[in-house]
Amino acid sequence: MSAPRPKPLPDVKAPDTAGFYEAAKRHSLVVQKCNNCGEMRFPPLPICSNCWSSDQDWAEIEPTGTVWSWVVYHRALEPSFADEIPYAVGRVKTTAGPTFTVRLNIPIEEIEIDMPVTATFKDVNDEVSLLEFSKA
Ligand SMILES: [Zn+2]
Secondary structure (H helix, E strand, O other), X not given: OOOOOOOOOOOOOOOOOHHHHHHHHOOOOEEEEEXXXXXXXXXXXXXXOOOOOOOEXXXXXXXXXXXXXXXXXXXXXXHHHHHHOOEEEEEEEEOOOOEEEEEEOOOHHHOOOOOEEEEEEXXXXXXXXXXXXXXX
């Protein structure tokens, strides 16, 4: 039997998302904010979907929100996650507005629609911290 394959990790230096992962390393939740109209968005885009401006920065937001929906993975579509089955991935609407599709670090039987949650960060290695949401 071969050694288990390592879990895939995000490219934390990719230009579009580097700012997000730099903040995650500090356990800070950020989204893109348009400097022209103030629209906040995630995932990041090269231009604002509201006013089409490409002038943007990262803005820290309150690390709070509610569960909008979720699914439970009972099969490891990626074999390296087999040891974590079953686990939940949710759609979280942050208090600031932007939504995240993200791992829920909550016992599956306790997850409910509109449940208050708070952002937490899982330090995977010296470069990568992954966003999760936990019970508030
Ligand atoms: Zn805009």
